[in-house]
Amino acid sequence: MTDVTKIHEEKETLTVDVNIPGHEPRKTTSLFERTRKELIARDGGRCFICNATAEESGHPLEAHHHPIERSFAEMIDWERFKFDAQAGVWGEAIKAFDWDHFTDWTQFVDDMTVNGMLLCKAHHIGKDEGMHALPFPIWIAQKYGKEGYQFSAAEVIHHAV
Numbered sequence: 720m721t722d723v724t725k726i727h728e729e730k731e732t733l734t735v736d737v738n739i740p741g742h743e744p745r746k747t748t749s750l751f752e753r754t755r756k757e758l759i760a761r762d763g764g765r766c767f768i769c770n771a772t773a774e775e776s777g778h779p780l781e782a783h784h785h786p787i788e789r790s791f792a793e794m795i796d797w798e799r800f801k802f803d804a805q806a807g808v809w810g811e812a813i814k815a816f817d818w819d820h821f822t823d824w825t826q827f828v829d830d831m832t833v834n835g836m837l838l839c840k841a842h843h844i845g846k847d848e849g850m851h852a853l854p855f856p857i858w859i860a861q862k863y864g865k866e867g868y869q870f871s872a873a874e875v876i877h878h879a880v
């Protein structure tokens with residue numbers, strides 16, 4: 720083989736231009752606070768990507784709204800989402816959500832036991848590491864990356880467990 724591509728740096732200039740719907744002022748709801756703690760208890764308090772605990776990562780773990788970002792909740796056609804949710808497209812927890820009593824999107828969006836993903840600060844918002852800073856195909860590679868791989872200037876792949 721002569722056409723092997725060696726490790727190379729890829730620089731992407733990602734310009735994003737989408738319309739975020741008008742929304743009520745953001746506030747941290749009691750539902751969010753309560754279910755964030757439940758999510759930490761359920762998932763063992765570890766980052767989805769690197770398995771680090773809050774102590775290991777050096778910051779409190781952050782609950783990312785997933786799959787529905789809070790700022791987009793008001794443009795979502797919830798009947799379409801509910802259809803997929805009940806079909807199991809988004810996993811068991813979302814399928815088991817109380818869809819029969821679903822009347823307002825905040826019931827789902829701020830419930831971190833269904834719409835929450837625990838991330839360390841770096842894998843949430845960090846440059847060249849974070850969910851909010853990288854395209855998904857690049858971001859998710861970190862979860863399954865080989866231990867010790869130099870992923871970016873900021874990060875050598877390390878799985879806490």
Ligand SMILES: [Zn+2]
Pocket residue numbers: 766767768769770771838839840841842
């Ligand atoms: Zn992490």
Ligand SMILES: [Zn+2]
Pocket residue numbers: 782783784843850851
């Ligand atoms: Zn987030």
